[in-house]
Amino acid sequence: MLFNSLHFLIFLPIVIGLYYLLPQKFRWIWIFFASCYFYMVFVPKYILILFLIILIDYFSALAIERAIGRLKLFYLVASLTANISLLAFFKYFNFFNENLVSVFSLFGKEFHPINLSIILPIGLSFHTFQSMSYTIEVYRGKQKAERHLGYFANYVLFFPQMVAGPIERYETLGNELKTSHKPLYQNFSDGFKLILFGLFVKMAVADNIAPYVNQIYAEPLKYNSLQVLLSVFLFSFQIYADFFGYSTIALGSAKLLGINIMDNFKTPYLSKSVSEFWSRWHISLSTWFRDYLYIPLGGNRVAIPRWSLNILIVFIVSGFWHGANWTFVVWGALHGLMLLLERYFSSWFKFEIKNEWSFLNILLVLKTFIITSFIWIFFRAENFQKAKEMFNAIFNNQSVELVSLDILYALLFTGLIILFDFFLYNTRFDSKLNTFKTPFRWAFYIVLLFCLMTMSGTQKFTFIYFQF
Amino acid sequence: MTKKIIIKILILVIVLTGLNFIYNLTQYKHDLKDRCKEIVDIKEKQDSTDIFYFAESSNLTVRDEDSIKNSISEITGFFYPSLKITSIDKPATHAGIYKVWLKSINVNLNKPKAIIVTLNMRSFDAAWIHSKLETQLQESVVLVQPYPNIFNRFLLSLQAFDNKTEEQREQEMLDDWKNVQLVFPFDFKYKTVRDWDVSYGQYGWDLPEGDPKKNKILLTCHYIKGYAFNLNENNPRIKDFDEIAKWCHQNKINLYLNLLAENIEYADSLVGKELVFLMKQNRDYLVKRYSKNNCVVVDNLDNVNGLEFIDQTWTTEHYGYRGRMIIGRNLADSLKKQFSKQYKKAY
Numbered sequence A: 001m002l003f004n005s006l007h008f009l010i011f012l013p014i015v016i017g018l019y020y021l022l023p024q025k026f027r028w029i030w031i032f033f034a035s036c037y038f039y040m041v042f043v044p045k046y047i048l049i050l051f052l053i054i055l056i057d058y059f060s061a062l063a064i065e066r067a068i069g070r071l072k073l074f075y076l077v078a079s080l081t082a083n084i085s086l087l088a089f090f091k092y093f094n095f096f097n098e099n100l101v102s103v104f105s106l107f108g109k110e111f112h113p114i115n116l117s118i119i120l121p122i123g124l125s126f127h128t129f130q131s132m133s134y135t136i137e138v139y140r141g142k143q144k145a146e147r148h149l150g151y152f153a154n155y156v157l158f159f160p161q162m163v164a165g166p167i168e169r170y171e172t173l174g175n176e177l178k179t180s181h182k183p184l185y186q187n188f189s190d191g192f193k194l195i196l197f198g199l200f201v202k203m204a205v206a207d208n209i210a211p212y213v214n215q216i217y218a219e220p221l222k223y224n225s226l227q228v229l230l231s232v233f234l235f236s237f238q239i240y241a242d243f244f245g246y247s248t249i250a251l252g253s254a255k256l257l258g259i260n261i262m263d264n265f266k267t268p269y270l271s272k273s274v275s276e277f278w279s280r281w282h283i284s285l286s287t288w289f290r291d292y293l294y295i296p297l298g299g300n301r302v303a304i305p306r307w308s309l310n311i312l313i314v315f316i317v318s319g320f321w322h323g324a325n326w327t328f329v330v331w332g333a334l335h336g337l338m339l340l341l342e343r344y345f346s347s348w349f350k351f352e353i354k355n356e357w358s359f360l361n362i363l364l365v366l367k368t369f370i371i372t373s374f375i376w377i378f379f380r381a382e383n384f385q386k387a388k389e390m391f392n393a394i395f396n397n398q399s400v401e402l403v404s405l406d407i408l409y410a411l412l413f414t415g416l417i418i419l420f421d422f423f424l425y426n427t428r429f430d431s432k433l434n435t436f437k438t439p440f441r442w443a444f445y446i447v448l449l450f451c452l453m454t455m456s457g458t459q460k461f462t463f464i465y466f467q468f
Numbered sequence B: 001m002t003k004k005i006i007i008k009i010l011i012l013v014i015v016l017t018g019l020n021f022i023y024n025l026t027q028y029k030h031d032l033k034d035r036c037k038e039i040v041d042i043k044e045k046q047d048s049t050d051i052f053y054f055a056e057s058s059n060l061t062v063r064d065e066d067s068i069k070n071s072i073s074e075i076t077g078f079f080y081p082s083l084k085i086t087s088i089d090k091p092a093t094h095a096g097i098y099k100v101w102l103k104s105i106n107v108n109l110n111k112p113k114a115i116i117v118t119l120n121m122r123s124f125d126a127a128w129i130h131s132k133l134e135t136q137l138q139e140s141v142v143l144v145q146p147y148p149n150i151f152n153r154f155l156l157s158l159q160a161f162d163n164k165t166e167e168q169r170e171q172e173m174l175d176d177w178k179n180v181q182l183v184f185p186f187d188f189k190y191k192t193v194r195d196w197d198v199s200y201g202q203y204g205w206d207l208p209e210g211d212p213k214k215n216k217i218l219l220t221c222h223y224i225k226g227y228a229f230n231l232n233e234n235n236p237r238i239k240d241f242d243e244i245a246k247w248c249h250q251n252k253i254n255l256y257l258n259l260l261a262e263n264i265e266y267a268d269s270l271v272g273k274e275l276v277f278l279m280k281q282n283r284d285y286l287v288k289r290y291s292k293n294n295c296v297v298v299d300n301l302d303n304v305n306g307l308e309f310i311d312q313t314w315t316t317e318h319y320g321y322r323g324r325m326i327i328g329r330n331l332a333d334s335l336k337k338q339f340s341k342q343y344k345k346a347y
Helices: A008-023 A025-041 A042-065 A072-107 A126-138 A149-158 A170-178 A185-218 A226-255 A273-282 A285-294 A303-323 A326-349 A359-378 A386-398 A408-423 A429-433 A438-455 B002-026 B028-035 B037-048 B070-076 B095-103 B134-141 B151-156 B166-179 B193-202 B212-227 B236-250 B264-271 B273-290 B323-334
Strands: B051-055 B083-088 B115-120 B254-259 B296-298
Touching: A008 A025, A025 A042, A025 A149, A025 B134, A042 A126, A042 A149, A042 A386, A072 A126, A126 A149, A126 A285, A126 A303, A149 A170, A185 A226, A185 A408, A185 A429, A185 B002, A226 A359, A226 A386, A226 A408, A226 A429, A273 A285, A273 A326, A273 A359, A285 A303, A285 B070, A303 B264, A326 A359, A326 A386, A359 A386, A359 A429, A408 A438, A438 B002, A438 B151, B002 B028, B002 B151, B028 B037, B028 B151, B037 B083, B037 B115, B051 B070, B051 B095, B051 B264, B070 B083, B070 B115, B070 B151, B070 B323, B095 B115, B095 B236, B115 B236, B134 B166, B134 B296, B151 B296, B166 B193, B166 B254, B193 B212, B212 B264, B212 B273, B236 B254, B236 B273, B236 B296, B254 B323
Parallel strands: B051 B083, B051 B115, B115 B254, B254 B296
Antiparallel strands: none
16 A cells, blocks of 8 residues: 555545554554555565564574574574575566576576566565564564564564555564554654655655656656756755655554554665765664674674775675665675775864764765765666666756757756754654644645645656665 | 643544645646546536546547548537537546546536537447556546545645556556356357457467558457457446436536447457447447436437548557548537527538
8 A cells, every 4th residue: 555545545544543443452463454454555465474474583583592503503594595586586587587697697588587577566675674583683683583473473463664664673663563652642743744745845845846756767768868967966955855755654643553663764865975964864774774784794893804895795795685676786886986985085184073964964964865866866877878877867958959848847956955854963853843833844744745635746756766 | 641642633523624625726737637637627617518438548549641630529510509518538538537527617607508428339338448558548547536625735745546557557458358147149159258269369479570460360359359258337437427317417417428430340350240230239228227317319320330430450449530520420410409599411
């Protein structure tokens, strides 16, 4: 089910209403069925994959906890292998097939790929990573294995965040799901604020930018350099608004049930460096990679060459996690390289800036935005040829005539999201708004409601991160 | 807490009412024009209109070499120079969309004296019902649903209308062809469209592209898929037209179902008498069902000969000028009973 659908706007109040009417001991059953229904609206049969992941990790965790010595590791490896195999099969099978064809042809041989016409289950990368974090934590002894299969299933299935995160840890979400929550006015108030803001960001901002960006990316060579360059910058805001909007609605929906989930974004485009960007963008994934890949590889407690390699590995894997395409790998690798360059040359720029919004800091923010925007080209382009066309158009199409494109709303809402970012710097929409008096808050709601209801995009765009 | 929530909900309702008012004042007309200019046209032209003529592409298409380029509605208009016939047309439209157009007529203002609704036989078939153009058509009428306009606009953004994917629609069409049983009062070996289609198609699939024999087989299959069905009250388009007829009856506006001509000649020579039987049976069904109250069925089904159809390699209802003139005159003749004083012989 999509958050930006009438279906969800009917589903959510029903789920919340019954949730609070039921006694605590039955609530997990209700959340379980609601979550299954939410997922099955997409492709019903794929719920079986989720059940399989749940069963594998539930029993693995119990086995890990009971085992001693090397057996513990054996169960962990078995569980991780099963999870990664599922992910590899559904997400990377076709990719490997295609690449095998290319590799064989390099040696003058023919390879006939097996055609399985696999469709990637929505959000598979998210729930496998979330589930894997649980077994790893149990292995590390930081988390007790959950005895109640229903609670564990809800941890993997919890509908607000099941298909595109945030990737939660059992320590937080698992416990939140077990706690008895009373219907509190403040939770309702904050939940609705977040949902309203999330819908606005997704439907008014992202969905108004999408048509312009799609048009340019379809045939970049037809457009003037300035228009192509603008589409590159606009895509940065589109993907941000799309994913940030989704995460905010997820946060708000969970809040209505009294459940707190983590913030996934903290105004990433106000970062002064690429490393800061990664502490503000898709935080739950960054921390996942930090805890389960970067630190086990040695983190920064190793020699510089090894540390550099660790960084590159993490970012390349992160790129590959996003999609089964070499463009994603390059996207990740470029981020890794930028981060390394920043670290290598950071000693050259050691000066103290007291004012947060000094001219120099603003320049640093702009620099980071431009770098990340250009790297997004590899994320957005469906292949290297398209990415090359984008760069060609940016650098060589100055003389191409400007094509008239409908861009008013895209620019208007991009401006608004930039203003919002300054407004929300280092805070969250609901808590920020709660610091203002009622008339100001209502003025805010009215503007958001009007924009949302009358100026949102009217084409069908699913959330970009659903494909991962 | 409950009191607080109720107060907030009440405030929200007041705010939404205010926002709806502002939306109607500022953006609604613009949005409507963007998505359904036909409804804006109806509203703007209603005052000066005597007869509305609703049509699909048959009223928009002429043959390049035609010496007379007038549309069917214009030709009908030649017979009634004192009446203002306003045509509202859009390709691929069907009774489900006409129904929405019709309801946008404000009967409290200057009511039209008659409404002509053009329908072709294929608009009742599975291919048209499950056409990939349907999503676009459904989207075009979201803004005129019987809810506050601001809510309709929000539904548009939420894509809350019949917006199935092309793949879903195609599957539904294939399912219909495979499962819906054809009924004949005589023995006939093919019980479904799929069986009938395959019986011809299998001899052409292997032939090279462009082969005249293959083209003929493909055209034959189009005829089968376009016309092989039995009309009954379960057909969604019949339900739509029932609503149209009911609305016109309730509002005392005369309704003319302008049933377009089909290429009976080609259907007969390519497929055979069984298909022609179905076409005529369906025509009879429409005539019988709707020739009552204030509704008249103008039957053009076999009025135009095969060569007068513009598309000779496809099934359409696009006519050369002779075809348009025949239909235009036939329609004009049917209107004579209501508008005898205004009638003038044109040709």
